[in-house]
Structure formats: structure tokens, C-alpha cells
Amino acid sequence: MLSKTRRITAGVAGAAAISLLAACSSSGSSSTAASGTSTGASASASASATVLAGGKSCSSSSTPVMFWAWVPGISRAVTEFNKTHPSICVTLEDPGAGGAEYTLLNNAMKAGSGAPDVAEMEFDELPSFIIQKYVENLVPYGANNYKSDFAPWAWSQVSQGGAVYAMPSDFGPMAFYYDQQTLAKYKITPPATWAQVATDAASLHKQNSGAYLLNLSPNDLQWLMDVMGQAGAWPFQYSGGSNVTINWTGPAQEKFAAYWQNLINSRAVSTVNDAGTEVNTNLDKGVTAAAIDSAWAPSYFVADVKQSMGQWRAAPLPQWTSGADVGADWGGSTYPVFTQSKHPAQAAEFSEWLTSTDASWNIVKTPPSSLFPTYLPTLNSGSFTSLTYPISGTSQPNQVFSAAAKNIPATPWPPFMTQALTQADTTFGGVLSGKETMQQAFAAFQTAEVNYAKAQGFDVST
Amino acid sequence: MSGTAISAPTRPTQGESRSQPRHSAFARRRDRRGSAFVSPFLLAFLLFMIVPLGYAIYESLFTSRLIGGTVFSGFSNYSQILGSGMFWSGVIRVIIFGAIQIPVMLIIAFFFATAFDLGVARFGRFFRTIFFIPFAVPVVVSALMWGFLFEPSYGPFVHLASALGFHNTNFLSSSLMLPSIIVIAIWEWTGYNSLILYTALKSVPRDIVEAAILDDTPLWKIILKVKLPMVRPAIVMLIFLNTIGALQLFVEPLILNNYSAGVISLNWTPVLYIYNTSINDAQYNLGAAMAVVLGLVIVAISVTSLLFRRRKGEFK
Secondary structure (H helix, E strand, C coil): CCCHHHHHHHHHHHHHHHHHHHHHHCCCCCCCCCCCCCCCCCCCCCCCCCEEECHHHCCCCCEEEEEECCCCCCHHHHHHHHHHCCCEEEEEECCCCCHHHHHHHHHHHHHCCCCCCEECEECCCHHHHHHCCCECCCHHHCHHHHHHHECHHHHHHHEECCEECCEEEEEEEEEEEEEHHHHHHCCCCCCCEHHHHHHHHHHHHHHCCCCECEECCCCCHHHHHHHHHHCCCCCEECCCCCEEEECCCCHHHHHHHHHHHHHHHCCCEECCCCCCCHHHHHHHHCCECEEEEECCHHHHHHHHCCCCCCCEEEECCCECCCCCCCCCEEEEEEECEECCCCCHHHHHHHHHHHHHCHHHHHHHCCCCCCCCECEHHHHCCHHHHCCCCHHHCCCCHHHHHHHHHHHCCCCCCCCCHHHHHHHHHHHCHHHHHCCCCHHHHHHHHHHHHHHHHHHCCCEEEC | CCCCCCCCCCCCCCCCCCCCCCCCHHHHHHHHHHHHHHHHHHHHHHHHHHHHHHHHHHHCCEEEECCCEEEECCCHHHHHHHCCHHHHHHHHHHHHHHHHHHHHHHHHHHHHHHHHHHCCCCCHHHHHHHHHHHHHCCHHHHHHHHHHHHCCCCCHHHHHHHHCCCCCCCCCCCCCHHHHHHHHHHHHHHHHHHHHHHHHHHCCCHHHHHHHHHCCCCHHHHHHHHHHHHCHHHHHHHHHHHHHHHHCCCHHHHHHHHHCCCCCCCCCCHHHHHHHHHHHCCCHHHHHHHHHHHHHHHHHHHHHHHHHHHHCCCCC
16 A cells, blocks of 8 residues: 555654644643632733833933833822933833732743833742842942831831842731621620630620631731731741741741631631632621721722721731730832843832832822832821721721831741742642641641752751 | 544555656655645644753753752752652542543543434534534633532532532532532533544444344444444544543633632642642743653553554554
8 A cells, every 4th residue: 555654654744733633622731821829829911011101102312111010000100200200211011910920020030131120029029039139239229318218117128138129119007907887786896915806706706607707818828927927926037048947837836826726616717718709798798897907908898898888997906915016017019120120220210219209109199009108208197197088987097007007027038939829828728628727737838838948949947 | 434533645656656766856846845735834843842842851951949040950850750749649630530531521422423423413513513612612711610600609500409409519629629620621522522423423334334224233232333333443532632631631720729729739730730830939940840751641641542442453
């Protein structure tokens, strides 16, 4: 029939064609990277983000500065800067929030091109960029001139060994955020200590087995660590370089885990994944009465508020020791300049303007941005603390949140938070469904993080 | 001839004939034109399959760390993976997934293909189109849709199960997650498979079937003993393709993870583990090595099915 060579060629071509067909028909490969995990460590941002400010309207004689940020409405600040600084033209693009932007940044820095000059970066992500030498030291660009204008906690977060690697912008001091009608219904007043929280939670659940005082979502690692920080149980020590301490199983951490596990066991708190909208609808409907929330949380929560508008109040965070005044922070952003930038001086000037001028803060403190400032002149101003919001009626929640900003303990983040956030989603997920206890999850997380840090070349102490 | 995707040319070619020398001008022109037709495909194949494969193998020989940068590490990534319980537990899971999903789906697909072939279904063409539509739906959309249907608090299937007496069913719990994904995969792929089998059935020679009918063979025997063996090549090819697909399970668990926290671990399937290791842990080199190992596993398992075909005497 066919010659041997022709049969072999046909066979190879057939195999090649089949393998291509198989590539199309396999259940996974027909889609590009889909939406990521709930911790936000996804790569779903597109490379061609829309230009929100600057761009074509820049004059060719001005120095171009590329700026990535996801804060809604920050284009207003960019436009204002461009107007008042005609020699610089900032172009704003939104590459996606959090993990999506960090993946793009890491790839661009690794590839050697494509990174912006300035980008929004949360406090916990900055150390991983510092250790890879992706961000500029801003001290030569005058950063220290502004040091006294910022909340000390925020300034320590962006400093490492005498250098300043980003300008701090907004943050989220935490408070006890509650629906006053729901609490009044169950005859509870905002608890002043965590012991009181346990009592109130038990009492509320006894009065109504379908309601809870609080929800616990320990797979949200940022939230978990922030609350641990307030309890003196911060699980990492890191100050730059290759030494890191990881401690999820020390006495303070065990005590923290045991406290919450008791509440889970007695069903005094619910365990709904806070990555979905169910948490917010529970708050709105009174299934959950309160939340340990940050200053920026209400602006995210308000979209799901239907029946509890106007009822929300802020009270100081419960304390572990009666009479103490220890705060906590959840999230917040900084604006570093990247080493790939061709115009670091102008980029630094923009970053400094955005974070440390009244002109900028008068814009970004208003909706839709609603940023909560680390910038002390705005943070402490009467006009800011007396602001009211529709969600909280006539009360002035910023009084509580501003006061909460004063005493936040140090929170040194390890330089591998993207990995930790994803790992936590898996390791602590079992606590949500009751498959494992907090103590077990803490121990498993300790092992996972120590192994990862060692594999990455760190000297790990526990 | 049979319903396979590739059929070899049957006409004797120029090179076979003894009357003309192999390297005539005419033969050379034919070969050049032949290569011109094939070269775009070969170029794409080279660029998008061979080069990335080579790059992945190259990358897998290095290790990149936050402290110390990228260094050549030989096969240390591979020895790490071979001893990694997390990787192999994912492999076992997708093998179990395939072992259940593929036979069940092929039986259902063959049933539908036979029903259409026998013409017992009214409006056959309309239904064939309807059954094929799930294949046209992007996998992400299917997973999102099924996620809503299975959703533990408000999903309609939960209410349905309740109405049937199964209260508090969580289709996305750790015990029911794999069965639920099997159901989704069967929904997605049955139409495609039944279309291929239908085409294969249609090419069964009529005279064989008519002879069986004349022999008073019952219908079920005609289907199982006459038609089924004749479409064996198509079935073996489908097993081969579906195995490759099943072992690469990725999108459904990735999406369903959002509906049910803590059930899908980051190593639930091998491709999911590769994705998390590369993107979230920024360990691209380890991910590349895992991809190579997974590729070899898939080749080993799917070629086994082809050997099965050969032993039955399909190839002369």
C-alpha cells in the first residue's frame, strides 16, 4: 500500500494534529486564567487597561509619569496634579485591584520593562517588593521632609533600615462597627473587653439561635493577623534581609486561637467566608449584629445596605485588658516609585503630592474615593472627624476611627504575603466548615510557612 | 472508511510507481507544493508547542528564590516533585475523576448516538444541536452557572434535594465536590462525544446491519454486538482525548472554590497546583518542572489506551 516513510509521516502528522485537538478539547485549556482565589491573588487584569487620566491629553513637552491605581475616583486627584504641575503629566490606568496588579508588577519588573513609574501598593505587599529591589528609596527625593505629617505606625510600615520605600496614603484603623437597632434589640451595649464580647455573643445567640454578634472568617489572613496584632500575638518578625521569624504556635497565638475556637464551638459566632456578599447581607439583615471593621469598610459595605441604612455606629475596639487602648489596622495603601522608572524624581514628586498635601487630601477623602488618611493634618482636622455618612445617620464615626489610629502596634509584614494569603485560604478554609479547629489550622499554617520560607532561602527562626 | 478523525490517503503515490524515477521534476514540484501547504501548520506547531515546551524544560532546571535569585539546580525540582505528596494526591484525584467520568459519559453519549442513528427521536437534528450546545459554552461560564445551581445556601438544586427528602445537602462539600464536578463534566462533554459517535455509527456499512436484521437478531444485540464493535476506533480515540482532558481538570474547581471555601485546596488537581505554585508562590521554575512531570504522566496514561487498541489488531 503506502511506502513506509509515508506511513510514518502520516502517523506523525496525525499524532501532532490529535495532540492539538486534544489541547482544544481538554477541559481546562480552553480558557485563559480565570478569576482567581478569593484572596485577590489573581491574574485577571488585562494588559490594555483604560486610561483614566492624562494619556493623550498630555503635552509632549511634559515629563510622562505612568501611574497604576484602583482607588475609585482617584483620577480627580491626578487631573488636579496635572493642572497644577504642567511640566509633569501623569497617566492613570487601573490594572485591577490588589493581587491582580501585584502579579502584573512582578512580571513587568522581572521582564525588565512594562512597569509603571508609581503604583498603589498595600502595606503588606511592600516588603516583598523591597526585598527584590523593585522600589526606589525616596529619601534622596525629600521624603523625610514629610515624616512628621504622618501617623507613626504608617511611617514605620514604609521605612526599612533608614530608607523610605513608599509614601503612605490611606489606612483602616479598626473599631467595633455595629447596627445600633440590632444591638438594642438584644439588650447589648458595645463591649469594652474581649471577655465581654464572649459573654455578649453567647447571650445574643441564646436569645436568637439564628443570629450572631460577630462573624469569623479566619481565611482572610490580613484581617486575622491585624486582630492578632491587637492581642499582642503578631506572628511574624521581619526587618529586611534574609532573617525572618515565624511564630503561629507561641503562647500568645495559642491563647488567641483558643479564644475564637471557644466561640465557634459554642456557636456564638458564625463562620461565613467574608469573600462573598453573604457577609454583608447578613449584617444588613441583622443575622450578624456587628463586625470588627476598618474605617474604609463602610464604603464597601454601603452597596449591600438595604434595610439598615442610618443605623450603623462605630465604637472603640474591645480590649484584652480592661482599660487598655490598643488599636489595630486593616489594610491601607502606599505609593512607591519603581526602580524601572525613567523619571524617578518626577514620579517621587507626584507620590509626595498625592499623599502629603491638603490639595490632594481634600479630593481623595471625598466619595467615591473616601480614603481614610494617614496624613495627620487631615486625620485630626475637625472637618474630617465631624463628617457624617448616610449609612451611620447623624453619628460621626470618624471620631472613633481617628482616635483608634493613635495606638496601633507595629506590624512587620514578611516579604511573601501573596503566598501566605493563598496558603491561608486553603489552610483556614477548614475552620469555616468546622472540619478543623483554629489551633489545628494555626499549626498547619506554621508548618506551611516555615517550609516555604526555608525553600525561598530565608534563615527562619521560630 | 471508519469514523476516525485522520484517514490516510489511499491512492498510490508517485514514489510507488516503478515506471518513473523518484526524483523527477514533477515529483519535486509536488513535494514543494505539499510542503507549502503543511508549513504554516508546522510553523505554528513549532512556535506554540515546541518552543514553549523547550522553554519550560529549560526553566525547570533552575530554582528562583527571594534570597539568592535564580540559580541552576539541575534535577532538584524534579526530585522535589517526585517526593511531593501534595502533587501526587492531586494526580490520584484526577485519575479517579477520569476513571468515573469518562465511562459514564461515553455510555450516555453512545446511548444518545444510537437513539439518533436509529431515528427513534423525533426532530433528531434539533435535539442533536441542543445536546451539542454545552460544548459551545465556555468552560468558565459552565462552572459559574453550575456553581449557582449547586450553591449551598440558595441554589435551586439544594431546594430540589430538600423537596425529595434529602435535607441540608451541600453539593459542594468536601465529600460531594468531586461527584458534582463529574456531573458538570458529563453535561459539558456528552454532546460532543455523542456527535462523534453518531458520525461513526452512520458510517457502519449498511449491508452488515441488514444481514443481522435478516438473521432475526434482536435490536439490543445488533447495537451491542454489531454496531458497537464497528465504532471501536472512534471510542478508543474518544477515550484517548477525554483522558488527556480529564487529567488537566482546572477551571471547574477554580471557579467552584468561590462558592465553597476550604474544600478546594491549592493542590486539588495537578494543574491547579501548578497554577498556584507559579502565580501565587512566584515559583515559576518549580511550576515548569511540575508541568513537565504532569505532561509525561498524561502521555503515559493516554498512550496506554492506544496500545490497547493496537493489541486488538486495529493496526496492520
